[in-house]
Structure formats: structure tokens, C-alpha cells
Amino acid sequence: MDIADWRRKIDELDRQIVLLISERAAAAQEIGRLKRSTSLPVYEPNRERVIFDNVRTHNPGPLPDSELVHIYERIIDVMRALQKNQLASRNETGKD
Numbered sequence: 785m786d787i788a789d790w791r792r793k794i795d796e797l798d799r800q801i802v803l804l805i806s807e808r809a810a811a812a813q814e815i816g817r818l819k820r821s822t823s824l825p826v827y828e829p830n831r832e833r834v835i836f837d838n839v840r841t842h843n844p845g846p847l848p849d850s851e852l853v854h855i856y857e858r859i860i861d862v863m864r865a866l867q868k869n870q871l872a873s874r875n876e877t878g879k880d
Contacts (some may be wrong), residue, residue, distance in 0.1 A: 808863065
């Protein structure tokens with residue numbers, strides 16, 4: 785494959801990643817709704833450790849575990865913010 789072929793492959797992979805991240809965000813929103821109804825905190829460090837362990841366990845490479853965990857730290861930060869914003873906006877409007 786030449787560079788153009790590899791770039792097309794990366795573009796397709798990026799489209800798949802976007803869809804998966806969107807799916808993950810929708811799941812995080814649903815979890816946020818459940819947390820709100822059960823008064824659970826948005827930040828759950830034990831759950832985050834489980835996620836990082838899962839990522840490391842299933843990492844086939846070539847990224848080192850530390851780099852993959854770094855990516856997931858950012859993903860989790862964004863998902864947590866999504867839950868907080870969702871909860872805050874619902875609290876402000878009184879809507880569920």
C-alpha cells in the first residue's frame with residue numbers, strides 16, 4: 785500500500801472510532817441518568833480503575849499501555865463532563 789492507501793484506511797478507521805465514541809457517549813449519558821435517579825456520584829475512581837485495567841488487558845499494541853491509558857483518561861474526562869453537564873442542565877430546568 786502507498787501513503788494514499790494508508791491515509792484512506794486511517795480515514796475509514798477514524799469514522800469507525802467516531803461512531804464508537806458516540807455510542808460510548810450515549811451509554812455514559814444513560815449511566816448519568818441512572819446516577820441521578822439513584823444519587824450516585826459522577827466521579828467513581830474505582831470504576832475508572834476497572835476501565836484502565838480492562839484497556840491494558842486488551843491492548844494488542846503497538847501503543848504502550850501507558851499511552852493507551854492516557855487516551856482513555858481523556859475519554860473518561862469528556863464522558864464525565866458530559867454526565868455533569870447533563871445533570872446540571874436537568875437540575876437547572878427541573879426536567880428529567
